[in-house]
Amino acid sequence: MTEHVPVMITEVLEHVPEELRGWAVDATLGLGGYSEALLVKCPLLSVLGIDQDPQALRLAQERLAPFSSRFRALEGNFRQISALVASLPEKFSVILFDLGLSNLQLTERERGFSFNEDGPLDMRMSPLLRKSAYHWINNSSPQELSEIFRLYGEERYAWPLAKGIVRHVFQKGPIETTGALVSVVRSILPAPIQRKMGGHPARRIFQALRIAVNDEIAALEEALDAVAKIGADPCRVIVVSYHSLEDRVVKHRFRSWKQEGLGRELTRKPLIPTEAEIEGNYKARSAKLRVFRLETEGEGEYGN
Numbered sequence: 001m002t003e004h005v006p007v008m009i010t011e012v013l014e015h016v017p018e019e020l021r022g023w024a025v026d027a028t029l030g031l032g033g034y035s036e037a038l039l040v041k042c043p044l045l046s047v048l049g050i051d052q053d054p055q056a057l058r059l060a061q062e063r064l065a066p067f068s069s070r071f072r073a074l075e076g077n078f079r080q081i082s083a084l085v086a087s088l089p090e091k092f093s094v095i096l097f098d099l100g101l102s103n104l105q106l107t108e109r110e111r112g113f114s115f116n117e118d119g120p121l122d123m124r125m126s127p128l129l130r131k132s133a134y135h136w137i138n139n140s141s142p143q144e145l146s147e148i149f150r151l152y153g154e155e156r157y158a159w160p161l162a163k164g165i166v167r168h169v170f171q172k173g174p175i176e177t178t179g180a181l182v183s184v185v186r187s188i189l190p191a192p193i194q195r196k197m198g199g200h201p202a203r204r205i206f207q208a209l210r211i212a213v214n215d216e217i218a219a220l221e222e223a224l225d226a227v228a229k230i231g232a233d234p235c236r237v238i239v240v241s242y243h244s245l246e247d248r249v250v251k252h253r254f255r256s257w258k259q260e261g262l263g264r265e266l267t268r269k270p271l272i273p274t275e276a277e278i279e280g281n282y283k284a285r286s287a288k289l290r291v292f293r294l295e296t297e298g299e300g301e302y303g304n
């Protein structure tokens with residue numbers, strides 16, 4: 001089975017007291033690393049795990065079978081969190097978001113997320129999504145593609161890349177695979193620029209496409225808006241993000257929750273992984289963890 005090493009799990013667990021009862025929601029179940037850690041640490045807590053990827057859900061369910069009396073799994077997009085938690089017998093007092101991709105998605109060639117592997121241009125986290133990366137690459141105008149690359153990839157060469165890709169599609173036909181897209185990117189950017197970019201020349205546009213395909217930023221905004229209304233009092237909202245766009249959304253939401261008197265931020269600055277964690281798991285390097293406690297004033301520390 002593909003491994004996914006849970007990122008900043010020690011710091012996540014520090015914000016979940018052992019004596020907590022009731023329900024926690026793991027909105028990004030993945031391979032179940034966070035859920036398992038919660039179930040082990042908090043013997044009175046039950047966990048609802050949500051993922052839009054049925055493959056991840058199946059593997060996590062197998063892994064968490066020993067906890068079946070305290071664990072449920074649901075397939076769905078966390079942007080519909082209100083509907084997804086409607087079946088719980090009570091409000092949830094913890095919600096976790098560990099954003100982005102699991103190792104399973106990243107390393108399976110056929111999912112089309114990796115610029116290091118040659119697979120179909122897919123990048124959908126859920127098979128229910130209509131438009132894959134193939135659609136975006138082969139049917140967008142240069143303006144649309146450039147906007148995606150700039151906005152979601154913060155790609156400095158967004159315009160030449162978008163223009164070059166659309167010209168390539170017009171002259172030679174659709175770009176079918178991740179490998180073909182990487183070759184086109186390499187053919188557009190002069191070698192000295194590629195060397196200056198530091199990292200893979202297609203890294204930022206792969207990130208941008210993935211965010212566009214899965215509408216990741218809007219989904220996060222909608223989910224956080226809903227959580228502020230439906231969490232228990234108190235409820236800990238724990239978010240691990242991996243790039244500045246996601247972190248910006250979380251930071252701004254937490255700031256406005258504070259201004260609206262919905263509670264307090266428990267991490268004045270985002271927590272980041274220790275050097276030892278990054279050494280052992282390079283994928284953790286860009287992680288940022290923020291925690292907000294939604295509560296009306298005067299509630300006890302560990303009320304459910």
Ligand SMILES: C[S@@+](CC[C@H](N)C(=O)[O-])C[C@H]1O[C@@H](n2cnc3c(N)ncnc32)[C@H](O)[C@@H]1O
Nearest residue numbers: 006028030031032033034051052077078098101
């Ligand atoms: C980084 S992984 C989570 C890993 C997990 N914490 C673990 O330790 O195994 C992120 C997971 O969130 C899922 N995901 C991302 N966006 C989602 C969304 N909008 N709705 C539901 N699931 C989502 C992905 O499919 C992926 O499986």
